[in-house]
Amino acid sequence: MELRHLISFLAIADELHFGRAAARLHLAQPSLSQHLQRLERSVGVELVSRNSHEVRLTPAGEAFREVGQDIVIRVQRAREAAVSAAAGRTGTIRVGYNFPAGQRVLPGTLARFNARHPGIGLDMVSMRTGPQLDALARGRLDVAMVYGRPAAAGMRSRLLLRVPLVAVVGLEHHWAGREDAAFVELAGEECILFRRTQSAAMYDAIFAAARASGIELNVAEEVDDPGATAIVAAVKPVVGFASAVRGRFGAAGRGGPRTTSVRLYAPVPILDLNAVWNADHRPLVGALLDCLPAPDPLQT
Incomplete structure (x- = not known):
């Protein structure tokens, strides 16, 4: 069974007149008749009865018409879906993000994206930089929102934010209540860090600041999960590190461990938050990239 033969039958069923049906399809009437004959041979029953006075559908033709209309509609929808997907108008984009991106970038981006592309879905997951990359x-991701720029070939990036790092301590820590601390003061403190594979840019920024201050960090514990880091910092006399955005969130005490943040200076560790994607990305990824904001000044 060919789709063009089905379309010809449906035109005949609508018009009940071969001349009008042929004109509607821009076909010669003999060609239309051939389409109907081939369809009837394929189906094995007579679908249209005609004589010199009238054209009508047989009972088999009436039943076939209902199902045939559904087939043509589904084929048309399939074609539209394929064209839309190729043009980046339907499908799902998988997006990874970290805490500052979730707080500062995604809300505005998603509002613009949903207004412009309601047919495209978003599958979002929160991860550190290393797992995202x-x-x-x-x-497994189409776009990552991470610290630093990727070194891997074939990846592209765009700056979103510049974020300072702060020290994070529990409310019983002797730094609690301080507004700021020189980085060199960390020489006398036990610190909690994470493996470099979890966020190389953040790890390197912390140790670069230590070298610039002429100190060595005393890393007492390694905890990869940021939430677990806050828990440990809340109950032990250690200093953790977080973006200023996350540091304020912990200080607000929104149902999580109570910590407070202390600004670091001389130097201030700064991280670049970037959107990263593959150069050979799927067409619909461009729809999200177009909705990203222009780079913001330093986010504190």
């Missing part, structure tokens, strides 16, 4: 390289 790994997922992006493996094709």
Whole structure:
């Protein structure tokens, strides 16, 4: 059964006149008749009865018409879906993000994106930089919002924010209540850090600040999960590190461990938050990139 033969039958069923049906389809009437004959041979029953006075559908033709209309509609929808997907108007984009991106970038981006592209879905997951870049390289993410710029070939990036790092301590820590601390003061403190694979840019920024201050950090514990880091900092006399955005969130005490943030200076560790994607990305990824904001000044 060919789709063009089905379309010809449906035109005949609508018009009940071969001349009008042929004109509607821009076909010669003999060609239309051939389409109907081939369709009837394919189906195995007579669908249209005609004589010199009238054209009508047989009972088999009436039943076939209802199902045939549904087939043509589904084929048209399938074509439209394919064209839309190729043009970046439907489908799902998988987005990774970290805490500052979730707080400062995604709300406005998603509002613009949903207004412009209501047919495209978003699958979002919160992860540190290292796992995001790994997922992006493996094709499990389409866009990553991470600290630093990727070194891997074939990846592109765009600056979103510049974010300072702060010290995070529990409310019983002797730094609690201070507004700021020189980085060199960390020489006398036990620190809690994470493995470099979790966020190389953040890890390197912390140790670069330590070298610039002429000190070595005393890393007492390594905890990869940011939430677990806050828990440990809340109950132990250690100093953790976080973006200024996350540091304020912990200080607000929104149902999580109570910590407070202390600004660091001389130097201030600064991180660049970037959107990262593969150069050979799917067409619909461009729809999200177009909705990203222009780079913001330093976010504190």
